[in-house]
Amino acid sequence: MNLKRIAAEKAVEFVEDGMKVGLGTGSTAYWAICKLGELVKEGLSIQAVATSLASEKLAQEHGVPLIPFAKLDGLDLTIDGADELDHQLRLIKGGGGALLREKIVAFHSKQLIIVADESKLVDTLGTFPLPVEIVSFAMEWTMDALRALHCKPMLRTDEEKLFVTDNGNYIADCHFEVISDAEELQRRLMGIPGIVDQGLFLGMASKAVIGHSSGHVNILER
């Protein structure tokens, strides 16, 4: 059973005719985009924006109508995946490297619905390395500043080359093991010049739709 698919398809049930929708990135958001494409073919009318070039391409392939950001004053709903979520719906995102666009889109959405399989639900965030998007200029200094926060940052690579985000930046994956105070960590990270954004999404998600191996889907709300 495809737990990501059942979660994503359930979340798409919250999309109503006429809505402006944010399209997430990753292998769970993939199924939401495919389902929206099917519904659009059956007559659903929506306007969408994508959180990555990959999701933009997928939406185009599936006939989901994309609108330039500048033409929309905010979104009704965004459906996106997560790398970890806790029971307060605090998230780690950015495993696919799209965290900056994902955060911008989530911020401008009335609702952020997270779709995930049960493996993503945790008691305490931090097992998944926190993705941090950094600019290339003086990146060694930025990496030193990250190390000073008692984590082990690793520059993300892709086929032996440095991974470059859709925004032309690098990703430092930061191993904290346990994040005991996510708000304080977010504050400290965003105080470091050279960090563009980081993958903690706190107080942003309003619902999480979780697929379980029993075939059951449950919805957590905040």
Ligand SMILES: O=C(CO)[C@H](O)[C@H](O)COP(=O)(O)O
């Ligand atoms: O944040 C993300 C991309 O930047 C993804 O939503 C996150 O990595 C989850 O991906 P998947 O659904 O493939 O497990």
